């Protein structure tokens with residue numbers, strides 16, 4: 001089966017906030033079960049985004065509530081989904097027709113200690129961004145302007161324990177100083193789950209060329225974000241699928257085709273580029289790359305094979321968890 005991977009989808013929050021039924025094809029939003037099936041998705045990262053109003057006192061209880069939602073809505077639906085916790089799960093998706101499902105943390109306010117981190121691992125979490133835009137006890141987010149810094153001592157310990165366990169590190173939303181500090185204290189491939197190239201759009205959430213080169217040098221990858229304001233300066237309704245492909249083209253020109261993938265931010269963004277209205281449009285994105293004359297190997301790597309490779313390097317061989 002063709003590998004299509006998306007490393008950032010916010011549908012778990014959207015269904016709660018908008019009262020949507022995940023099992024039914026919706027008229028609003030960008031993803032639900034029928035549309036994910038239609039898209040041909042092999043593996044979706046389900047963001048367990050923690051809204052700021054819960055931070056910090058209620059972060060742990062609310063993070064567990066969102067993770068519980070992941071399992072009730074997605075992970076326990078074994079007719080349609082296969083939770084991805086090990087390398088064996090990734091390999092199984094070559095032939096298992098179900099959609100791989102990986103819960104990721106966007107902002108680790110709830111990770112108050114290494115025992116809590118290990119417990120999240122046992123609950124299936126396999127990708128963590130230390131911060132959203134704010135400062136927390138682990139690191140500073142990209143929204144911290146004056147005085148923004150690197151990782152805290154506990155942040156460094158969390159990085160090292162993530163590497164030991166086999167949890168993928170996500171630098172999207174991390175302050176640039178934290179990005180470079182992370183590189184000093186880590187050794188594994190990592191990703192930016194949903195960020196674009198700053199050379200084409202100056203948004204603070206995008207990555208400069210040095211950051212893109214550093215991600216590639218480590219064997220990692222950048223997930224193309226579809227938020228119009230991250231695609232072109234100012235965003236707006238004139239942003240199209242072609243402008244998203246421009247970001248892939250820029251990354252290709254810097255580091256080749258092994259370090260870029262899809263990180264849509266579907267259901268976390270209010271509007272989408274023309275041509276990428278929801279998750280069923282990912283095929284049109286691949287088609288747009290072919291129209292530029294890119295080889296089939298390049299298109300396949302971007303659509304999913306790069307992330308397949310990285311997960312096979314980073315995820316654990318096996319865990320105590322049941323793996324079906």
Ligand SMILES: [Zn+2]
Nearest residue numbers: 106173194268
């Ligand atoms: Zn985000």
